[in-house]
Amino acid sequence: MWKEKVQAYEDQIIEDLKGLLSIESVRDDSQASKEHPVGPGPRQALDYIYDLAKRDGLTTHDVDHIAGRVEAGAGDELFGILCHVDVVPAGDGWDSSPFEPVVTEDRIIARGTLDDKGPTIAAYYAVKILNEMNVDWKKRIHIIIGTDEESDWKCTDRYFETEEMPQIGFAPDAEFPAIHGEKGISTFDLVQNYKGEDVDEPEYELYTFYSGQRYNMVPDEAEAQISVKENMTDVIQNFEQFLTDNELEGSNFVDSGILHLKVEGKAVHGMDPSIGTNAGLYLLNFLASLNLDKTATNFVQISEKFLFDSHFGEKMGMKFHTETMGDVTTNTGVITYHKDEGGKFGINLRYPEGFEFEKSLSRFENEIKALGFKLKVGKVQPPHYVDKDDPFVQKLIKAYRNQTNDNSEPYTIGGGTYARNLDKGVAFGAMFPESEDLMHQKNEYITKDQLFRATSIYLEALYSICVEE
Numbered sequence: 313m314w315k316e317k318v319q320a321y322e323d324q325i326i327e328d329l330k331g332l333l334s335i336e337s338v339r340d341d342s343q344a345s346k347e348h349p350v351g352p353g354p355r356q357a358l359d360y361i362y363d364l365a366k367r368d369g370l371t372t373h374d375v376d377h378i379a380g381r382v383e384a385g386a387g388d389e390l391f392g393i394l395c396h397v398d399v400v401p402a403g404d405g406w407d408s409s410p411f412e413p414v415v416t417e418d419r420i421i422a423r424g425t426l427d428d429k430g431p432t433i434a435a436y437y438a439v440k441i442l443n444e445m446n447v448d449w450k451k452r453i454h455i456i457i458g459t460d461e462e463s464d465w466k467c468t469d470r471y472f473e474t475e476e477m478p479q480i481g482f483a484p485d486a487e488f489p490a491i492h493g494e495k496g497i498s499t500f501d502l503v504q505n506y507k508g509e510d511v512d513e514p515e516y517e518l519y520t521f522y523s524g525q526r527y528n529m530v531p532d533e534a535e536a537q538i539s540v541k542e543n544m545t546d547v548i549q550n551f552e553q554f555l556t557d558n559e560l561e562g563s564n565f566v567d568s569g570i571l572h573l574k575v576e577g578k579a580v581h582g583m584d585p586s587i588g589t590n591a592g593l594y595l596l597n598f599l600a601s602l603n604l605d606k607t608a609t610n611f612v613q614i615s616e617k618f619l620f621d622s623h624f625g626e627k628m629g630m631k632f633h634t635e636t637m638g639d640v641t642t643n644t645g646v647i648t649y650h651k652d653e654g655g656k657f658g659i660n661l662r663y664p665e666g667f668e669f670e671k672s673l674s675r676f677e678n679e680i681k682a683l684g685f686k687l688k689v690g691k692v693q694p695p696h697y698v699d700k701d702d703p704f705v706q707k708l709i710k711a712y713r714n715q716t717n718d719n720s721e722p723y724t725i726g727g728g729t730y731a732r733n734l735d736k737g738v739a740f741g742a743m744f745p746e747s748e749d750l751m752h753q754k755n756e757y758i759t760k761d762q763l764f765r766a767t768s769i770y771l772e773a774l775y776s777i778c779v780e781e
Contacts, residue, residue: 314715314768314775317441322764326415329433329763332360333413333422337398339463349378350398350466354459357397357429361436361457368440379471381456384439385449391778392454392478393439394468394730394737395432396461396485399424401525403532403579405754418759425758427751428461431484431742434763438770442779451778454478461485461730462526464691468733480704480777483731484770486739487747489712492705493697493724494732494739495583495637495662496669499527499690502614504654506684507607515541518599518608519570521649523592527660529645529752530588532579534595538571538602547571547602554598560589573598581752582643582660583726586623592647593620610683611655618680619644619657629679630661630672637664637695637724654684662726665695696732697724704777708740711773715765720745740773742766 318325340351348355355377362372362380371383385391402410402423413422420430439453454476458467482490517539524531540547548564551573555562561576575598577591596615604612618627625631625640632640646658663669669692677687698705700722713719722738731737742762743749750756 314771315764317771318437318764318767321437321441322760325433325437325763325767326420326760328364329420329430330413330415332357332397332429332433333420333424334411335360336411337424337459338401339398339460347377349376350460350463354398358457358459361397361432364436368443370440370443375471375475378460379456379458379467381454381475382436382439383452383454384443385451385453385778387449387451389451390454390476390478391451391774392456392481392734392737393435394456394458394481394483394733395435396428396458396467396730397432398459398462399427399429400462400529400752403754407755410756418761419757420760420763421755421757423756425756426743426749427756428485430758430763431766432457434742434766435484435770437767438774441771442774447775447779449779453774453778456730458730462528468730472733478734480736481731481734482708482738482740483729484741484766485729486725486727486741487743488716488741488745488769489718489720490700490705490708490722491725491729491731491739492700492722493637494695494728495664495724495726496667496693496695497728498661498663498669498692500659500661500673501688501690502657502659502680502685503688504607504611504656504684505686507654509606513541514605515543515603516547517605517651518611518649519651521595521647521655523595524644524646524658526582527645527658528582528643530577530580530582530585530590530643531592531645531647532577532589534575534577534591534647536573536595536599538573539569540571544571550601551598558594560594579753581727582645583641583662583728585641585643590644593644596620596647607651607654608649610685611649614655614657614680614683614685615644617683625661628676630667630676632663632667634664634666638726640664640667641726662728663695665697693728693732696737698736698738702736704736705738707776708738708773711769711776714772715769716744718745741769
């Protein structure tokens with residue numbers, strides 16, 4: 313029944329998704345203002361959803377242009393569908409323009425197709441279709457739209473300052489059959505606050521180092537500028553051998569006596585950095601072989617001692633595992649250095665229930681002091697957990713199984729979704745077990761089958777929870 317309902321809307325679903333994908337909704341603080349709190353792109357994408365809703369006769373409510381909602385249904389209890397329309401930067405290496413969606417026979421290719429614009433449109437259409445069926449609603453539905461999920465969650469933080477909190481709900485921003493637990497997530501910086509004194513003039517002086525744009529992405533590029541007093545040819549040959557030995561791509565050139573080095577890695581989502589290749593940490597690993605100035609040496613040694621080739625907190629003394637939620641993971645997503653200012657590492661830490669977060673960071677902060685660094689903690693989100701046997705979760709699972717004939721069990725993840733905003737919230741789709749996960753990677757795509765099947769699942773789930781009850 314539900315698949316047939318969706319079939320009548322397939323062309324329109326694709327067209328509306330293409331329009332949303334065409335908006336480069338990447339956070340841009342350089343253009344932030346009261347009208348565009350995290351930049352023009354995210355605001356434009358939020359307004360796009362409002363326009364769809366108004367076209368379809370649904371009510372909208374805006375909250376300071378950083379978040380808002382689409383309203384449907386009727387009743388005392390409120391059900392939330394928590395989505396986001398911001399995306400991470402596209403990065404390089406795409407086979408097509410990341411913000412000019414390509415529609416092939418079986419897929420749609422663009423940044424945001426999986427995370428989270430495709431699932432957002434699927435969930436929106438589930439509500440739209442039910443509304444156009446004139447069902448007898450038993451619950452109200454708020455499709456809550458955020459614009460800063462990929463960075464600091466300023467959107468939902470601001471939204472829930474003043475707006476009603478749903479009693480139950482889901483975030484269509486992960487995988488089926490359902491995710492009933494999420495690790496705790498923190499970002500923190502290691503900031504160099506002491507410059508070392510060089511006794512003798514160093515052979516090599518690090519001028520600048522840049523890698524990464526987001527804490528929750530493994531950086532796929534890193535660049536360094538180094539002043540080389542002598543033996544320039546040897547350094548270049550050693551660098552090229554380093555690339556070969558580590559099966560990396562990279563390049564180098566000399567300009568006005570300054571050696572420019574570049575390493576290319578593999579970008580993946582920061583929740584599992586072990587499957588990516590951190591370009592920044594690899595380039596620092598090479599720089600560790602050089603007799604650098606004292607400040608740069610301390611900067612490089614932080615990476616070597618605590619970060620390089622350590623995806624599960626081993627070198628930071630934070631290794632921890634539970635059967636329910638898995639391992640601590642650490643992703644060094646942003647690395648910067650300037651010879652006059654020192655360096656900074658931006659780290660994304662994800663941890664299961666039971667991990668002694670404050671105690672571990674306090675101990676680690678004492679360890680990095682010896683190298684002239686201090687620790688600056690950013691946002692901290694504790695672990696989130698809902699019992700998988702809860703009747704609400706089981707209704708979601710039943711809808712998934714009815715539409716797929718797959719009896720997989722719900723599970724927990726290292727990622728963080730808006731579901732953790734709710735006391736009883738879970739992540740629900742829209743990736744399937746067989747889906748290729750290209751979130752935060754080049755050539756991101758969603759198949760048409762995945763998009764339409766997700767819409768059917770959301771349709772059945774919403775009907776069972778918000779109409780039948």
